[in-house]
Amino acid sequence: MSVLSVRDLNVTYTTKGGDVPAVRGVSFDIEKGRVLGLAGESGCGKSTIAGAILRLHSPQTKIEGTVLLDGQDVLALSPGKLRAARWTGASIVFQGALHALNPVQRIGVQIAEAIRVHGMAGEREAFVRAGALVEQVGLPSRRIDDYPHELSGGQKQRVMIAMALACNPSLVIADEPTTALDVMVQAQVLQLLRSLQHDLGLAMLFITHDLSVLVEVSDDLAIMYAGRIVEEGPAERVFRSPVHPYTKALAAAFPEIGDVRFRGQPSGLGGDPPDPQLIPSGCPFHPRCAEVTEVCPTIDPELWRAGEGRTAACVHAEGAPVFEGVQR
């Protein structure tokens, strides 16, 4: 059984300006001990998915589909069960975590609180566990007596990771966990996340716009565009030989040093990501696509087979039905 199984997830924000479909029919699974990287630009719906898995959205937000976490349907849980599922079933490490710590409480108190509230341990034990967790994320255990302002950005992010692990969750969602950090510190935090994930056998959903970070930490990659997954497969192969033209453009934005194809040749994508309220007809990517065909404005592509263990929502994918005028 997968740790996380998402089926036909639709998330629609209701606003004064009308409904905004942010996630439109997304399905994926994450097995124990695996890392799925979810990539895409701002507004593509990737963080909305993270919020939906833990039901963090406001009650006005419409969520449809199923989210099975350790076999339980999160979307159908009672408020009490939901509270238990948060932190113990799945926890989340945010980008804004640098501001998520309470500035007037020692960090040990904050970590211990999460453990106590979920009934994992009594007060004294919770403190002992807080110290052990802080050590596990690479800080001396005496730092539990520090206030957040005494820690650097990287250290605060380590504390947030310790909190995320406090209740032994089976899934950790990391939403842009290193974006606000400096390059050297980012590398340290990534190394920590990877080794914890490996040692504890966690399932992890890793969300970022930075494809080069994702390909390093993930086993599998899912690329999102306009609320949908448009390509999925083993991380390195998706990054190195992308099938979907959007993935190609995104991968080109993160050139590898030494790759002469990119030397002096920055390449980008014309146009801008679509407004979720005005999603183009057919393939939502067709107005910006370098390989657009006549049929693309009319065909809504599904995730067709695109090589061993891979899928892509593009008429050029090998498993796509035959369309007139489309060459493969």
Next chain:
Amino acid sequence: MSDAVVDAGLVNYGVPVIEVDDLEVNFAGRVGMIAGLMGKKGADAKAVDGVSLTLHEGEVLALAGESGCGKTTAARAMMGLLRPDRGQIRFRGTPLQSSARGLQPYRRQVQMVFQDPTASLNPRQTIYEIVAEGLRIHKIHNGPGGESEDELVARALSRAGLRPPERFYLLYPHELSGGQRQRVVIAGALVLDPTVIVADEPVSNLDASVRGEILALLMKLRRELHISILIVTHDLGLAWTVADRVAVMYLGRIVEIGPAEEVLQRPRHPYTKALLNVVPEAGGADRPILTGEPPDPTRIPAGCRFHPRCPAVVSGRAAELGIESKCRGEDLPLLQAAPEHEAACHLVPLELAP
């Protein structure tokens, strides 16, 4: 010079446009209110501590390093936005004057593009007013060929890729996407016909797919208008894509400089190697990473300023080679490692030896 030659990065450096000599910028130390009342003073932060640099005509130079290394401060001093505590900046051979009036002609020639286009555009001005503002500040009523203000604004917008320009005149910044806003910022720079553009992290606030377009635009300006570009960035992959030369800064100094191919593929300074190690890449899981936090510019270590974090010193390799005492005690300038390639490391002379 053909495009192919430019693309291979084999640029014959043109004449120097901006020359920086031994630049130093200090920020006064800060202490708490009580300590301040008691007459205590904090240590000054040496944000830029002896930087020398030449930007040539038509060149793209990347100034790279971690946050706090002084790259932005150096760029700002080069723009005349900060008064250096020491050193000289020359524009086409003439030293910069420090008075606001003396700087004005220079400021017209050297334009800046910042990281966050939303913050650099006045939300209550139309795009036309934003782009025309530079002309008005510099009291330019007509272009060199007698063009009207309207024509100059239109030309700048279309050079920045906003076409047809008239369509953008009456729009406000919030009506544009992030990429378009950065193009407006660039148009505002181009309208003054600058010789140099200093771009401080010009794409790090933009979506990944839009970044390439903005970088391609900068490359086009260099190619077609022969503008020199100084790009301040933390992203070495970006430097690989656009820069002819790369300068790596650490704690207020340039520790390595040279052609991009050299610095990024055959780095000589252990700090550059460490920075390259942390560029994320597929399969790069088990590489060594420097521990510790970015260092403190109020307490610059003696000797080579990198020695407390240097893998060669920490691993004992420097001791084996008999240079450890030099690393700990002798500050050093940039040493030539290869043609056009310099690094401030005591290992460089040893590695040159046969």
